[in-house]
Amino acid sequence: MTNDLAKTFPRWHDGVMSPEWKQRVQITLAVFFVLAAARVGYIFYERSQAKVPAAREDPTLIHNTLTRDDMVYERPFYGYDLSSTRAKLKGATVWVKTGHYYAYFPYGPGGVERRREAGVLGPLEVLEIRDVVLEPNPRANQVMAVFRKPGESRLFAVSIGFERNHQYTILVADEFYRQDPRELYKHWPAEVWEAIGKHEPRKGMNELQMWLTLGVGSPQGSSPGNRTIEYVNNGKPVTVRFSEGGAVSITGDQAK
Numbered sequence: 001m002t003n004d005l006a007k008t009f010p011r012w013h014d015g016v017m018s019p020e021w022k023q024r025v026q027i028t029l030a031v032f033f034v035l036a037a038a039r040v041g042y043i044f045y046e047r048s049q050a051k052v053p054a055a056r057e058d059p060t061l062i063h064n065t066l067t068r069d070d071m072v073y074e075r076p077f078y079g080y081d082l083s084s085t086r087a088k089l090k091g092a093t094v095w096v097k098t099g100h101y102y103a104y105f106p107y108g109p110g111g112v113e114r115r116r117e118a119g120v121l122g123p124l125e126v127l128e129i130r131d132v133v134l135e136p137n138p139r140a141n142q143v144m145a146v147f148r149k150p151g152e153s154r155l156f157a158v159s160i161g162f163e164r165n166h167q168y169t170i171l172v173a174d175e176f177y178r179q180d181p182r183e184l185y186k187h188w189p190a191e192v193w194e195a196i197g198k199h200e201p202r203k204g205m206n207e208l209q210m211w212l213t214l215g216v217g218s219p220q221g222s223s224p225g226n227r228t229i230e231y232v233n234n235g236k237p238v239t240v241r242f243s244e245g246g247a248v249s250i251t252g253d254q255a256k
Helices: 002-008 019-049 082-089 190-198 207-214
Strands: 093-096 103-108 126-135 141-148 156-164 167-170 217-220 228-231 238-243 246-252
Touching: 082 126, 082 141, 082 156, 082 167, 103 141, 126 156, 190 207, 207 217, 207 228, 207 238
Parallel strands: none
Antiparallel strands: 093 126, 103 156, 126 141, 141 156, 156 167, 217 228, 228 238, 238 246
């Protein structure tokens, strides 16, 4: 059979391909692979050059630009239960961050006098923390900061969190600055700090400056810097409209 194969296909000798034909086959295969690789590369090139339609931007997307206010760093508060919160706050001076929102009560030998509300903490009031105590409550025990105001001897207490089933929620970071905000925001002009200290809203103030001037507000709109905010202002409502980051109109008893 080997002789028949050799007669029919001269490139075979004793059933083995001759060196000449083996070389031809190798060259042919090499050329084939080169052409195939070139074809695949061209296909990928064509696809990479295909024109991709421009993505359509969501018109409702809000672009926020970082400001110097956004770069201000506040030390985090690590109180997570009664003892750790007391260790961090006792003897400290704090500034009220969320004004005209938290009620406070007289504090005496019998504890917190809940039946007699002493008032509501105003924006940037200075408090000297004397202790942190847990006040029993049927629904959730209240974590209370006992404080006094500078120059006064009377003690008061305000809730700074609660405890339920041995789980604590501490709200110190929401209620207080633990660093002087005049140092944190020292890049604000002196006239702005003067207005904040007098609680006088002025045009040009941004939302944070107005917050520290008038306390909490109810925003009408979801785009910070471009919306209207209604401030309770301890019973003297003020409405401020913001545009491009600054107050452009102020209506109410304290409008300037």
